[in-house]
Amino acid sequence: xxxxxxxxxxxxxxxxxxxxxxxxxxxxxxxxxxxxxxxxxxxxxxxxxxxxxxxxxxxxxxxxxxxxxxxxxxxxxxxxxxxxxxxxxxxxxxxxxxxxxxxxxxxxxxxxxxxxxxxxxxxxxxxxxxxxxxxxxxxxxxxxxxxxxxxxxxxxxxxxxxxxxxxxxxxxxxxxxxxxxxxxxxxxxxxxxxxxxxxxxxxxxxxxxxxxxxxxxxxxxxxxxxxxxxxxxxxxxxxxxxxxxxxxxxxxxxxxxxxxxxxxxxxxxxxxxxxxxxxxxxxxxxxxxxxxxxxxxxxxxxxxxxxxxxxxxxxxxxxxxxxxxxxxxxxxxxxxxxxxxxxxxxxxxxxxxxxxxxxxxxxxxxxxxxxxxxxxxxxxxxxxxxxxxxxxxxxxxxxxxxxxxxxxxxxxxxxxxxxxxxxxxxxxxxxxxxxxxxxxxxxxxxxxxxxxxxxxxxxxxxxxxxxxxxxxxxxxxxxxxxxxxxxxxxxxxxxxxxxxxxxxxxxxxxxxxxxxxxxxxxxxxxxxxxxxxxxxxxxxxxxxxxxxxxxxxxxxxxxxxxxxxxxxxxxxxxxxxxxxxxxxxxxxxxxxxxxxxxxxxxxxxxxxxxxxxxxxxxxxxxxxxxxxxxxxxxxxxxxxxxxxxxxxxxxxxxxxxxxxxxxxxxxxx
Amino acid sequence: xxxxxxxxxxxxxxxxxxxxxxxxxxxxxxxxxxxxxxxxxxxxxxxxxxxxxxxxxxxxxxxxxxxxxxxxxxxxxxxxxxxxxxxxxxxxxxxxxxxxxxxxxxxxxxxxxxxxxxxxxxxxxxxxxxxxxxxxxxxxxxxxxxxxxxxxxxxxxxxxxxxxxxxxxxxxxxxxxxxxxxxxxxxxxxxxxxxxxxxxxxxx
Amino acid sequence: xxxxxxxxxxxxxxxxxxxxxxxxxxxxxxxxxxxxxxxxxxxxxxxxxxxxxxxxxxxxxxxxxxxxxxxxxxxxxxxxxxxxxxxxxxxxxxxxxxxxxxxxxxxxxx
Numbered sequence: 001x002x003x004x005x006x007x008x009x010x011x012x013x014x015x016x017x018x019x020x021x022x023x024x025x026x027x028x029x030x031x032x033x034x035x036x037x038x039x040x041x042x043x044x045x046x047x048x049x050x051x052x053x054x055x056x057x058x059x060x061x062x063x064x065x066x067x068x069x070x071x072x073x074x075x076x077x078x079x080x081x082x083x084x085x086x087x088x089x090x091x092x093x094x095x096x097x098x099x100x101x102x103x104x105x106x107x108x109x110x111x112x113x114x115x116x117x118x119x120x121x122x123x124x125x126x127x128x129x130x131x132x133x134x135x136x137x138x139x140x141x142x143x144x145x146x147x148x149x150x151x152x153x154x155x156x157x158x159x160x161x162x163x164x165x166x167x168x169x170x171x172x173x174x175x176x177x178x179x180x181x182x183x184x185x186x187x188x189x190x191x192x193x194x195x196x197x198x199x200x201x202x203x204x205x206x207x208x209x210x211x212x213x214x215x216x217x218x219x220x221x222x223x224x225x226x227x228x229x230x231x232x233x234x235x236x237x238x239x240x241x242x243x244x245x246x247x248x249x250x251x252x253x254x255x256x257x258x259x260x261x262x263x264x265x266x267x268x269x270x271x272x273x274x275x276x277x278x279x280x281x282x283x284x285x286x287x288x289x290x291x292x293x294x295x296x297x298x299x300x301x302x303x304x305x306x307x308x309x310x311x312x313x314x315x316x317x318x319x320x321x322x323x324x325x326x327x328x329x330x331x332x333x334x335x336x337x338x339x340x341x342x343x344x345x346x347x348x349x350x351x352x353x354x355x356x357x358x359x360x361x362x363x364x365x366x367x368x369x370x371x372x373x374x375x376x377x378x379x380x381x382x383x384x385x386x387x388x389x390x391x392x393x394x395x396x397x398x399x400x401x402x403x404x405x406x407x408x409x410x411x412x413x414x415x416x417x418x419x420x421x422x423x424x425x426x427x428x429x430x431x432x433x434x435x436x437x438x439x440x441x442x443x444x445x446x447x448x449x450x451x452x453x454x455x456x457x458x459x460x461x462x463x464x465x466x467x468x469x470x471x472x473x474x475x476x477x478x479x480x481x482x483x484x485x486x487x488x489x490x491x492x493x494x495x496x497x498x499x500x501x502x503x504x505x506x507x508x509x510x511x512x513x514x515x516x517x518x519x520x521x522x523x524x525x526x527x528x529x530x531x532x533x534x535x536x537x538x539x540x541x542x543x544x545x546x547x548x549x550x551x552x553x554x555x556x557x558x559x560x561x562x563x564x565x566x567x568x569x570x571x572x573x574x575x576x577x578x579x580x581x582x583x584x585x586x587x588x589x590x591x592x593x594x595x596x597x598x599x600x601x602x603x604x605x606x607x608x609x610x611x612x613x614x615x616x617x618x619x620x621x622x623x624x625x626x627x628x629x630x631x632x633x634x635x636x637x638x639x640x641x642x643x644x645x646x647x648x649x650x651x652x653x654x655x656x657x658x659x660x661x662x663x664x665x666x667x668x669x
Numbered sequence: 670x671x672x673x674x675x676x677x678x679x680x681x682x683x684x685x686x687x688x689x690x691x692x693x694x695x696x697x698x699x700x701x702x703x704x705x706x707x708x709x710x711x712x713x714x715x716x717x718x719x720x721x722x723x724x725x726x727x728x729x730x731x732x733x734x735x736x737x738x739x740x741x742x743x744x745x746x747x748x749x750x751x752x753x754x755x756x757x758x759x760x761x762x763x764x765x766x767x768x769x770x771x772x773x774x775x776x777x778x779x780x781x782x783x784x785x786x787x788x789x790x791x792x793x794x795x796x797x798x799x800x801x802x803x804x805x806x807x808x809x810x811x812x813x814x815x816x817x818x819x820x821x822x823x824x825x826x827x828x829x830x831x832x833x834x835x836x837x838x839x840x841x842x843x844x845x846x847x848x849x850x851x852x853x854x855x856x857x858x859x860x861x862x863x864x865x866x867x868x869x870x871x872x873x
Numbered sequence: 874x875x876x877x878x879x880x881x882x883x884x885x886x887x888x889x890x891x892x893x894x895x896x897x898x899x900x901x902x903x904x905x906x907x908x909x910x911x912x913x914x915x916x917x918x919x920x921x922x923x924x925x926x927x928x929x930x931x932x933x934x935x936x937x938x939x940x941x942x943x944x945x946x947x948x949x950x951x952x953x954x955x956x957x958x959x960x961x962x963x964x965x966x967x968x969x970x971x972x973x974x975x976x977x978x979x980x981x982x983x
Contacts (some may be wrong), residue, residue, distance in 0.1 A: 072672075128694040128698070129694065196701075196705075197696075197701050197702055197705075201694050203690035205690055205692065206689060207689040209688070228960075231701060231704070232704070232708050232964055233962075233963075235705050235709035236708055236712055236968075238709060239712030239713055239716070242811070243811065246800075246807070246811060250799060250800060250801070251800075251801045252721075252800060252807040252811070253801060253806075253807045254804070254807055254811075259723075259725045259803060259804055261720070261723070261804055264975075264976075265716065266970050268975070307857065312816035314868075319964060324973060333974055335974075335975045356717055634825070638829065640832065641829065641833070642840065643840070644841060651812075688884055692951055692955060693955060694953075696954070696958070697953070700954045700958050701957050701959045701961075703958055703961070704957050704958045704959075704962065707961040711966070711968070714969070715969040719976060726894075736917045740910070740917075743910065744907065744910055747903075747936075747977060748903065748907075750903070751899060751902075751903035754899050754943075754944045755899060756897055757901075758899070815919065838969060848946075851944075851945075855944050855945045855952065859936075859937050862937050863933060863937065865913075866929050866930070866932070870913060870914075870929050871926065
């Protein structure tokens with residue numbers, strides 16, 4: 001039985017307070033929040049697992065909002081002369097759809113998995129900076145809500161997700177939508193930056209003993225690469241967003257062509273951020289399926305070091321390809337050639353990964369459980385998107401495709417068929433670990449097939465529409481100009497719109513599956529290791545305890561858990577199971593660690609994050625409110641600074657000698 | 670604003686759980702943050718380099734810069750790096766009195782620099798260079814203003830540090846906290862080394 | 874048991890020496906930096922001809938690296954810190970030079 005010592009709810013005895021330091025009552029405003037089981041615990045929590053779940057829930061809600069926006073777009077285009085939206089609403093809809101899906105769904109959902117599983121996979125009890133972790137989540141949530149509050153305050157942003165100048169200027173976009181967009185993304189950017197620092201330090205510094213870099217699970221590797229990309233890409237978009245804010249709010253001239261500005265400045269800054277961003281979106285999903293495929297093939301990942309290093313290579317080369325988004329902007333032949341070549345080069349490490357996944361499955365004992373289906377779905381659908389991507393690398397062909405539906409088809413295959421399928425593989429794979437129940441396999445299969453059919457019906461026809469010349473952001477089409485026969489705009493637009501509804505039913509089934517599993521209690525209770533998996537996160541309870549592991553394991557192998565369960569005969573190379581998962585855990589936990597100090601709960605992360613939207617609203621509506629926001633930031637930072645991350649020993653009730661089960665100690669286990 | 674949050678975070682010592690690399694979480698986080706800041710200032714400097722010659726109205730850069738004045742304020746900021754390093758060194762010797770003294774001097778030198786910048790901005794404004802006058806104006810004020818905000822945040826952190834140190838309210842390893850804020854301060858100084866050369870000394 | 878192995882792991886990479894210079898050495902470095910700044914400023918008064926730009930850029934780099942190496946202790950600290958910082962710095966230089974190159978910025982200068 002392990003004892004976790006927790007901060008006492010009572011004030012520490014005066015004599016026990018360390019000399020000079022009185023951290024528990026920072027500024028005398030708040031007492032340190034104590035553990036409780038109510039909703040308040042979620043507000044003040046610094047537990048990476050709870051934060052991971054909150055990231056996931058919030059991101060999924062934004063996914064549904066973004067999905068409704070997508071459906072409205074497809075409804076508008078289902079028939080000629082669509083009347084569902086007017087041109088202005090249509091502009092807002094596609095801008096907010098893309099922004100929501102990229103910044104408020106895929107990125108935070110990857111952050112959800114990273115937060116929850118990276119510490120478990122490397123054998124840590126929490127992240128390096130638990131309060132900053134909490135701060136990051138609240139920044140993301142408040143930034144996202146701030147951004148979406150524009151719907152009720154004069155309409156959303158309407159310049160397209162890359163918000164090219166001069167469309168983003170007050171002249172062409174007079175509503176406050178773009179202001180909400182810049183400031184909202186600025187706030188979520190803080191979330192990404194702090195999250196990046198936190199996760200990198202966690203991965204570099206908090207690995208279990210023996211967990212060398214080349215023994216880390218591939219998901220952790222891909223998270224590491226992703227966070228480095230975020231660390232260096234976020235400041236670039238920060239600059240661009242600041243310049244745009246200065247232009248819109250303080251009449252600066254950065255993108256004002258009349259004063260001699262170069263509109264390409266924005267395009268460069270945006271895409272210097274924007275291209276690493278697409279790898280930020282896809283690499284976590286690559287990591288997820290690199291975990292799933294070996295488990296369901298009963299084989300180790302083929303070429304583990306190659307997969308890890310090709311991920312790093314993608315991250316590195318990803319910095320040298322940004323201008324391929326701008327081939328049609330008149331960069332000049334030298335720039336176009338250079339960026340065209342680097343773009344073709346980056347396809348190589350991606351191709352290497354696809355080969356590795358296929359070689360992992362080759363000759364394996366495949367089980368087609370739902371996580372595996374989604375993983376295979378990613379491999380196939382992403383490859384289609386990757387191939388159409390290579391056609392963009394060829395600059396002359398790209399010039400033809402720029403701003404047509406062909407581009408829309410391409411990035412939905414890589415983003416939906418790639419990133420989103422990977423995330424769904426993650427949902428089904430890790431669900432039993434996170435929530436202790438198995439999602440229904442039969443509903444899951446329906447969920448998968450409807451999503452595959454739906455996405456191919458939705459996005460497949462867009463290749464044809466694009467090559468036929470349908471512009472990317474056209475808000476109506478007319479029968480008169482729709483063309484003939486197989487290339488009729490109307491026919492393919494209708495197929496696409498019907499497909500989007502099939503896709504939605506697929507996603508609805510996922511929600512139904514959750515209700516079926518949990519509300520109706522139909523899902524089987526999960527064992528600790530339901531998939532016979534290979535990595536550390538399965539070597540603990542489902543769901544894990546607050547402190548993750550009773551004993552931090554000593555790591556001797558890549559796929560440590562697998563090696564504890566199985567032994568290989570050196571002569572015949574046959575693998576036999578020598579221990580069950582429960583036996584492995586029983587052996588590990590025979591002598592649990594005592595006196596585990598978990599980081600203490602805090603009010604400051606949510607309060608500091610809450611001050612940021614105040615500054616945002618202040619900048620848009622009232623400069624006095626902005627001053628209030630700045631004051632709140634300063635005050636909360638002082639409070640934060642004076643509070644130690646972990647309450648010192650003196651804040652805990654001392655264990656009474658001989659009796660480790662004293663009343664304040666909460667037994668776990 | 671993330672910076673001071675990081676600077677002030679004192680990490681987690683999970684009992685006896687030492688870090689895999691043997692290095693401090695906080696210091697590693699701070700260095701990463703500074704690496705990330707390179708891309709922030711890089712973007713602002715590049716924007717300025719692109720736009721410095723684009724003057725549709727108002728004064729040209731070469732006519733407006735007061736090199737002797739800026740040289741003095743640059744020198745002051747450079748010397749504040751010396752006093753900062755002396756503060757760190759005192760803190761490592763656990764010499765509280767000298768730590769506070771050098772931190773205060775550093776903050777005062779920083780404040781002198783910011784004061785000089787305010788004076789410079791006012792002078793430029795009187796000579797007809799507003800934030801919206803030209804691309805040169807917008808990008809110049811954005812770059813140097815961002816730097817000035819960084820210095821000001823540094824001053825606030827230094828003063829807070831002195832105040833907390835006096836009341837013995839710095840949680841965790843005091844020398845490390847001083848060192849982390851020192852790293853931030855030196856970074857702001859080296860950015861100014863670049864700005865002073867590229868913006869002021871090399872004419873467009 | 875687990876604590877013992879943790880300690881082994883920690884000492885694997887641990888730098889024990891307490892880094893840094895003496896206060897006197899810091900003052901010497903500051904004086905050198907001041908002298909370099911004086912040379913920089915002198916380019917405003919004295920005509921350096923073709924050496925103008927190279928002098929300024931080289932001095933800038935020397936001052937930058939000196940502050941980073943000595944005042945920020947990077948020279949004496951664990952290499953990981955250097956990698957993290959210089960990764961950001963070099964990436965910034967590479968990316969933004971590429972960015973300015975697409976505007977033919979360097980051609981106009983030369």
